[in-house]
Amino acid sequence: MSTINSELQNKLKKAAAVKAADYVKDGMIVGLGSGSTVTMLVDELGRRVQEDGLNFTGVSTSISTAKQAESLGIKISDLDSIDTIDLTIDGADQVDSDFNGIKGGGGNLFWEKIVAANSKKLIWIVDQSKIVDRIGAFPLAVDVEPFGSHHVLKKFSDAGFNPVVRTDKNGKIFKTDSNNIILDLHLHKINDPDKLSNALINTVGVVEHGLFLNAVNEVVVGKEGAPQIMINSKAHPSYQ
Numbered sequence: 001m002s003t004i005n006s007e008l009q010n011k012l013k014k015a016a017a018v019k020a021a022d023y024v025k026d027g028m029i030v031g032l033g034s035g036s037t038v039t040m041l042v043d044e045l046g047r048r049v050q051e052d053g054l055n056f057t058g059v060s061t062s063i064s065t066a067k068q069a070e071s072l073g074i075k076i077s078d079l080d081s082i083d084t085i086d087l088t089i090d091g092a093d094q095v096d097s098d099f100n101g102i103k104g105g106g107g108n109l110f111w112e113k114i115v116a117a118n119s120k121k122l123i124w125i126v127d128q129s130k131i132v133d134r135i136g137a138f139p140l141a142v143d144v145e146p147f148g149s150h151h152v153l154k155k156f157s158d159a160g161f162n163p164v165v166r167t168d169k170n171g172k173i174f175k176t177d178s179n180n181i182i183l184d185l186h187l188h189k190i191n192d193p194d195k196l197s198n199a200l201i202n203t204v205g206v207v208e209h210g211l212f213l214n215a216v217n218e219v220v221v222g223k224e225g226a227p228q229i230m231i232n233s234k235a236h237p238s239y240q
């Protein structure tokens with residue numbers, strides 16, 4: 001992962017977010033992801049709703065994105081009230097050249113995966129520092145049911161996954177929008193993402209994990225100069 005200063009990173013995130021806003025057209029049902037890059041996207045979409053009369057319905061992957069969108073005049077619908085989502089735009093923590101990604105830095109991976117699994121198309125917006133040869137340097141978030149979670153932690157420790165219970169800024173155990181906890185796995189590199197994905201999802205107590213393997217259709221990468229679009233013509237999400 002290349003390192004860039006946070007001012008440049010925010011500029012590149014914003015450029016990717018503004019570019020991706022062009023994908024949203026009148027009448028669409030649009031999945032809205034979570035995280036700081038999506039916050040910039042939602043700001044831009046809110047501006048287009050208010051100033052240009054853009055008319056679409058959002059389906060949110062988190063309570064915070066729903067609140068932000070509604071405060072900007074974007075209509076938000078419940079996932080169970082719609083048949084399918086035309087397009088979902090979300091952030092990511094790392095993406096490799098096989099379009100394998102890590103998500104969940106903000107703890108929203110479970111709802112994000114449900115929304116992605118019910119979308120015709122998935123687009124990620126990232127800055128250039130998140131494009132890597134191999135995913136894994138970013139801690140992998142695993143969403144875990146609190147009941148019995150000590151045993152899941154122990155199994156992950158025994159497997160050499162270096163799990164850490166996520167805490168919030170006040171040092172309290174972080175809770176997801178579903179009231180679950182997050183175990184962050186400090187793996188450094190992931191040699192076989194499919195094998196790891198299967199091992200994690202088959203651990204009783206694991207609700208979902210932040211590996212999104214070959215699931216994304218396009219990645220809009222904020223780069224110095226102009227955003228670049230990576231197209232995955234062979235997307236084949238394992239979770240559908």
Ligand SMILES: O=C[C@H](O)[C@H](O)[C@H](O)COP(=O)(O)O
Pocket residue numbers: 033034035036037038090091092093103104105106107108109112
């Ligand atoms: O749980 C959070 C999400 O997966 C985010 O989309 C991801 O962590 C990227 O976040 P950011 O845009 O803040 O870097």
